[in-house]
Amino acid sequence: MNEEFIGALEEIEREKGISKDIIFDALESALVSSYKKNFGTSQNVTVNIDRETGKIELYAVKDIVEDDAIEDEDSQMTISEAKELDFRFEVGDVFSEEIEPAKFGRIAAQTAKQVVIQRIKDAERDVIFEDFTDRENEIITGQVQRVSYGNVYFDLGRTEAILPQVEQIKGETYKQGDRFKLLLLEVKKTTKGPQVVLSRSHPNLVKRLFELEVPEISSGIVEIYSISREAGSRTKIAVFSRDEKVDPLGSCVGYKGARVKAIVDELHDEKIDIVIYEKDVEKFIANSLSPSKVEKVFADENEKTALVIVPDYQLSLAIGKEGQNARLAAKLTNWKIDIKSVTQFEDYLKTENLTEEDVKKKFNCLESDKEVVLEELEIIEDSVENVAEELVEEIEKEVVDVVEETDEIIIEDL
Secondary structure, X not given: OHHHHHHHXXXXXXXXXXXXXXXXXXXXXXXXXXXXXXXXXXXXXXXXXXXXXXXXXXXXXXXXXXXXXXXXXXXXXXXHHHHHHOOOOOOOOEEXXXXXXXXXXXXXXXXXXXXXXXHHHHHHHHHHHHHHHOOOOOEEEEEEEEEEOXXXXXXXXXXXXXXXXXXXXXXXXXXXXXXXXXXXXXXXXXXXXXXXXXXXXXXXXXXXXXXXXXXXXXXXXXXXEEEEEEOOOEEEEEEXXXXXXXXXXXXXXXXXXXXXXXXXXXOOOOEEEEEEOOOOHHHHHHXXXXXXXXOXXXXXXXXXXXXXXXXXXXHHHHHOHHHXXXXXXXXXXXXXXXXXXXXXXXXXXXXXXXXXHHHHHHHOHHHHHHHHHHHHHHHHHHHHHHHHHXXXXXXXXXXXXXXXXXXXXXXXXX
8 A cells, every 4th residue: 555655646746746755744744633523632643754655654743741740641741651651751751652553533633634635735736836837928829718707718737827808919809728839928826726817918928939930039139129029919029140140131021931921820910011120210211111111210319219201102011911020120219200202301401491411400409419429528628638747847847846846955954
């Protein structure tokens, strides 16, 4: 029986990831509780279970006290009684008496069972919490288990996870048995155990999908600079390459668009615009408004605002349906973007009585500010150098005068 018992513990350890030591501790606590309940006693008892053989030893424990100092017979023993059993006992020692576990009744066994089951459940919850906490912000595959009050519950194998309504893709349907790739958003501790929260609408889901499909991204050669997303409709992603020989756009699209198609299929035909990130802000803003063409960009780096000029026939494409393209471009670049057609820009210049150079000066104010600051710094540096040189000359003169006076005094004394 003991061999079967140890084998069962090893099976639990393999399946649930719960250490045998946790179960042994639970069993020892359970036996203590069941003994006290079975015999209706408050005396101290300890249990030892051999980790290799499964042999159980149960001991009643009593503290040895002076004959006239005993207060509780269940937990204490007089020195006289102890000496009768073994002359080597002294006051302050502990006497242990082995108890036969087989004498336990059905109620005691039931109590032990309940304690062990509860401890195993608690340990399993802790294991699941630690496991999924380490996997936050990663892709996970789940199977739809049920839909309740707008929330979708997924079977992750070892536990159930929830996809709240706010984290779902608008218009996406979830049927029992369907499998989805999801972002593990967070793990919460609740009174009912760990609650795993998933997302299908978070921008990081797209990022993780690209890392799965594009080896250049997972290896770090191509990097994702930023992502802006309106789940279920459109996503913009800005990428750049750390290797001049590697084309970031081609890497993400793949041969005949195979890589990006796999991601689009997973997101149920959500449109994905891949743009090149540029250090030059004006070029980056122009790229972000893809697929529209851009004529000119005027950028104010102080205010992080940009005026973008597009051909007349490209204006609606640049703005997008209900302003979506412009909105996503603004999120992608983290800039405020104002879009005008060539005709609108010309009318604006006439109305305000401005030239294109005036607009450039207005928006490219940072460069002029830099020049002014640099000129002022040069002037300050020159002034500091002049003052320093004058101070050095004065100090040198004073030192020379002191040395000469000292020499004269010494000569006179001689």
